[in-house]
């Protein structure tokens with residue numbers, strides 16, 4: 001969808017950030033970004049995670065041209081933002097966290113209006129295509145104030161796409177959205193990505209990053225503490241977890257000591273979690289250990305450690 005307007009950069013990078021720093025108001029104790037380097041490959045869904053105040057919005061705002069960096073180099077779709085300020089801004093569509101929608105415009109009018117604002121020639125207006133892409137065709141003529149929360153968010157995504165940017169930035173796109181709607185929005189984001197749009201997304205929902213993103217960077221206190229593919233980030237923690245539910249909450253000291261031979265044990269009432277490294281503890285060994293105990297097991301399952309576990313450890317260590 002975007003290729004006809006934007007040629008893919010030679011280095012295949014949608015975003016190239018080198019030694020980027022931002023100090024607000026010249027106060028050295030106010031370092032929002034501290035010497036950050038980051039590459040976002042063309043075509044990826046790139047997750048930007050980090051606790052409150054980590055510097056995510058500052059980074060996004062620098063990329064979209066809303067905040068001026070203190071030092072470093074940023075290239076958006078191969079365009080250095082210092083040399084090509086206007087063009088690099090056009091390469092990005094930002095979907096803000098707030099639902100800032102013109103209540104008295106219909107979705108169709110909103111998209112037409114913004115196409116005009118971006119000086120898109122009328123013959124290239126994509127209003128109908130975008131309404132269809134975001135599942136809003138049936139509501140094209142409805143006043144935006146009558147749209148549901150999910151429809152409004154989809155309209156904001158469509159609005160960010162009117163000038164066909166090859167990169168879309170979603171700032172906490174599903175904050176406060178219920179589970180069902182969140183999954184619908186995820187499908188729309190995936191669809192957009194399949195059409196060739198590189199997506200950069202900030203989120204506090206780790207399961208969202210785990211489901212959507214192929215690359216993930218974690219920022220903490222203005223520094224990048226992890227930056228890799230989701231697969232490699234998840235494999236960083238080689239741990240697995242066994243969840244055991246007992247028929248009652250009676251666990252003897254002998255049984256506790258016994259299961260400690262598997263790994264780190266957490267017990268809460270009749271639920272036991274055991275974190276172990278499959279490289280060192282085989283399933284045979286685990287079964288052998290559990291067999292020796294008097295635990296009355298109602299249910300047992302194992303799973304890989306989630307992104308949440310990796311995230312918490314990285315933030316803790318830094």
Ligand SMILES: Nc1ncnc2c1ncn2[C@@H]1O[C@H](COP(=O)(O)OP(=O)(O)OP(=O)(O)O)[C@@H](O)[C@H]1O
Pocket residue numbers: 024025030031032050051052053054055056057058059
């Ligand atoms: N306009 C500003 N003036 C001064 N300091 C600012 C400004 N905007 C952000 N900061 C500071 O920069 C740091 C990074 O803030 P930023 O908004 O980028 O974090 P964030 O990762 O987006 O956090 P959140 O998850 O809460 O949205 C914080 O210490 C914040 O107080």
Ligand SMILES: [Mg+2]
Pocket residue numbers: 056057058
């Ligand atoms: Mg923010």
